[in-house]
Amino acid sequence: MASLADELQQLFQQFSGQLEAAANEQAVRKVYADFGGANGAIRLKQKELIKSAPNDQKRVIGQATNEILQNVEAAFNAALGRLASQAEARELARSVDVTLPGRAHRLGHLHPITLARREIEAIFAQLGFTVAVGPQVETDFHNFEALAMPKDHPARDMQDTFYVAGAEGAAGEGADVVLRTHTSPVQIRTMLARKPPVRVIMPGTVYRRDDDATHSPMFNQVEGLCVDEGITFADLKGVLLHFARRFFGEEIGVRLRPSFFPFTEPSAEIDFSHGTCKGRGCRTCKNSGWIEIGGAGMVDPEVFRHVGYDSEKYTGFAFGWGIDRMAMLKYGVDNINAFFEGDVRFARQFR
Ligand SMILES: [Zn+2]
Known part of the structure; x- marks a missing residue:
């Protein structure tokens, strides 16, 4: 079973690498879909392995791949949370000096x-x-x-x-x-x-x-x-x-x-x-x-x-x-x- 674990680990490494490089929410969601989604690489690999494995192995393979999928899911949610807090930090960093004098509109007057x-x-x-x-x-x-x-x-x-x-x-x-x-x-x-x-x-x-x-x-x-x-x-x-x-x-x-x-x-x-x-x-x-x-x-x-x-x-x-x-x-x-x-x-x- 070492080869199965290796293969899954390899996919997870690829997923992690791409997730880290994703700069925005759209990119993060795409990386997740590519690996953990219904047609993602890990799901496809899971289906492929279960199909070709002997009956007594199917359950073990299912468990191992589900574990990886859970990790993928957790990493995906963490990445979304990180983006949200970065956006919030940027918003807070925009400093407003409330002691500055206001910008008054000059009132018109008669000729x-x-x-x-x-x-x-x-x-x-x-x-x-x-x-x-x-x-x-x-x-x-x-x-x-x-x-x-x-x-x-x-x-x-x-x-x-x-x-x-x-x-x-x-x-x-x-x-x-x-x-x-x-x-x-x-x-x-x-x-x-x-x-x-x-x-x-x-x-x-x-x-x-x-x-x-x-x-x-x-x-x-x-x-x-x-x-x-x-x-x-x-x-x-x-x-x-x-x-x-x-x-x-x-x-x-x-x-x-x-x-x-x-x-x-x-x-x-x-x-x-x-x-x-x-x-x-x-x-x-x-x-x-x-x-x-x-x-x-x-x-x-x-x-x-x-x-x-x-x-x-x-x-x-x-x-x-x-x-x-x-x-x-x-x-x-x-x-x-x-x-x-x-x-x-x-x-x-x-x-
Ligand atoms: Zn005079």
């Missing part, structure tokens, strides 16, 4: 122009003004004509803008289409749609062919319009003063200088006293103590005629300025283009 616009809207909302918006691509009528700026009017030169190609004649004669040069067309649209009393502010993006440190071809404006019975120039100045103090500070003063706009009469340039130098004069305000903010005036009766308001019954004031300019003054930004360059390091400074 400084949006911040300025919202603050302007909030201040006027408290005075009973509602917000109105309109299209950025406008007809010549809404942008110029209805604001008492006919085609040959010299004031158009100050607002040279971008005309939309191919739109001429779309709605008949004179239907030129432009990128709006101011938010004033929203005043026209509002007055055409509503009867007085009207109290609206109109923030929005406008376009002109300007480009330098304080002018961008695209910028943001806000205009205000108040129409009712008995509205006077004093109401205009009171509203401007209230706004100036709320937006820039209690010590701010307002100065109105005579000016000309085609759609207001009388018209004025609005100056706010310079908050940074407290009106004493500095380089920014050219030593005057005043900062030019925008324009204002009493709505010209000609504008009322275009929108069908009775200029004998109603009076009104309008004003307007650049939101970007307001943001530049409030946040101390000296180049308007910084707002539009999309550099988050710049925008992140304002909250």
